[in-house]
Amino acid sequence: MLKQQLHLKLAQKLSPQQIQLMKLIQLSAQELEQKIQSEIGENPALENAGDSEALPEDHLENDSTSIDADAIDIDPYISDDEIPAYKLYTNNYSSDADETAVPISGGMSFHQHLENQLQNLILSDEELQIATFIIGSIDESGYLRRTLDELVDDLAFTQNIFVDRKQIEQTLKKVQTFDPPGVGARSLKECLALQLRKKATQSDRAALALNIIENAFDEFSKKHYQKLMDRFGIDENQLKEVFETVGKLNPKPGGPLSGIFQNTHIVPDFILTIEEGKINVILNKRNIPELRVSNDYKEMLLGYKEASKTNKSQQEAVLFIKQKLDAARWFIEAIEQRHQTLLLTVNAIVNHQKEYFLSGDERKLRPMILKDIANEIKMDISTVSRVASSKYIDTPYGNKLLKSFFSEGMKNEEGEDVSTIEIKKILEQLITNEDKHKPLADLALAKLLKEKGYNVARRTVAKYREQMDIPVARLRKQI
DSSP: OOOOOOOOOOOOOOOHHHHHHHHHHHOOHHHHHHHHHHHHHHOTTEEETTTSOEEOGGGOOOOOSSOOGGGOOOGGGSOOOOOOGGGGOSOOOOTTSOOOOOOOOOOOOHHHHHHHGGGGSOOOHHHHHHHHHHHHHBOTTSBBOSOHHHHHHHHHHHSOOOOOHHHHHHHHHHHTTSSSTTTTBSSHHHHHHHHHHHHHTTOHHHHHHHHHHHHOHHHHHTTOHHHHHHHHTOOHHHHHHHHHHHHTSOSOTHHHHHHHHSOOOOOOSEEEEEETTEEEEEEOOTTSOOEEEEHHHHHHHHHHHHHTTTOGGGHHHHHHHHHHHHHHHHHHHHHHHHHHHHHHHHHHHHHHTHHHHHHOOGGGOOOBOHHHHHHHHTOOHHHHHHHHHHOEEEETTEEEEGGGGOBOEEEOTTSOEEEHHHHHHHHHHHHHTSOTTSOOOHHHHHHHHHHTTOOOOHHHHHHHHHHTTOOOHHHHOOO
16 A cells, blocks of 8 residues: 655765865875866866966855856956965965975886887787787786687787687797896796796806706795705705895896886875974975966956846856856865865874884884874774875885874783884894794794783784785795
């Protein structure tokens, strides 16, 4: 049976402006610059302050989303009252301020570097297409992660090139001769073998290392020293030389090159300086253009105001212009609000970790979680998370990700709260100073930490060690 009922309900919903503000807060400095350029392109009422004269944003009136065109008063939009110039811009630094932008390097990409080397090979048109496709399938570490059968299928479906596995492998071997050595390998074993193969003709040590890698890679990777010496009839000194030779090879041949060729320089969102023991934090606005409302739209409103006296159809044009002006005004205010939120959050983080920023000693980092900062600045945890997840701060100790200052804590034997970062640093020192002939197992490391006042279980030591990418004791053993 159908019934009509009336329900009253209170609900909180984010407005489109609030949603957009959350997105702006999450953007990094470089992403914000791109967003501003995109907004300038989409909204003709918004422009760079260096392009034309500004319309005072303080004279833009606030309206609800529903607009009555007949009741539009355009006088506030064309007012010529004198407004301080600093209120018209989103960033009000002086022209002689220190340049805080980090230069971005240009150059060819890692894959372009490989493609340029194709000119040194004598290839048929089909082989050239295959080689180009193989290069495109190589990841940034320099490895070919796809099987030969997958490459055969991909070439057939995407390039309409029908070849067999043998042709793919022949072309791959030519690509594997490129610089850097080891590029195009399909596994770590093949990567090391490719690099050793180029040295084997010049060094007996490299030839022995190549033999071991090709025929006993499993024993080599697990550091079964005695098995290797018995199998290849070598002594301890020769085996040590083999490990030293392999240790100088690059397990990720594409890594250094991709980092050089790509624009991976970090533009910090905050600049932290220390003067006479006092910490100063400023927002890096150097790459953010000055924004203001277009003066051309002011002149357009003047014209439409006169025309609308005799022609009511001009009201639609007035409505369109007003909406663009409101959108430009809101965007400028949203960016300013973003700046205030970021500064409020980063100052709370810096104050919480003041001892670290004054000394640079990571062992002085205090336990800190998102909730601590959210409670201090009286904002939601999600807002703090958006600020910390992608923002960098330039400190005297290098560029640091804000997220790295957050960590859980535990109490030591004296009842003091200590950060897990401090425990990890001590654990790293213990492993660094251990006897590499008899490396410490996780249980032994847990006992040493307990002697220093940190009651950490063995499984916790194993977790911290894995987070720091430190192998188990057996793999840290040296001859």
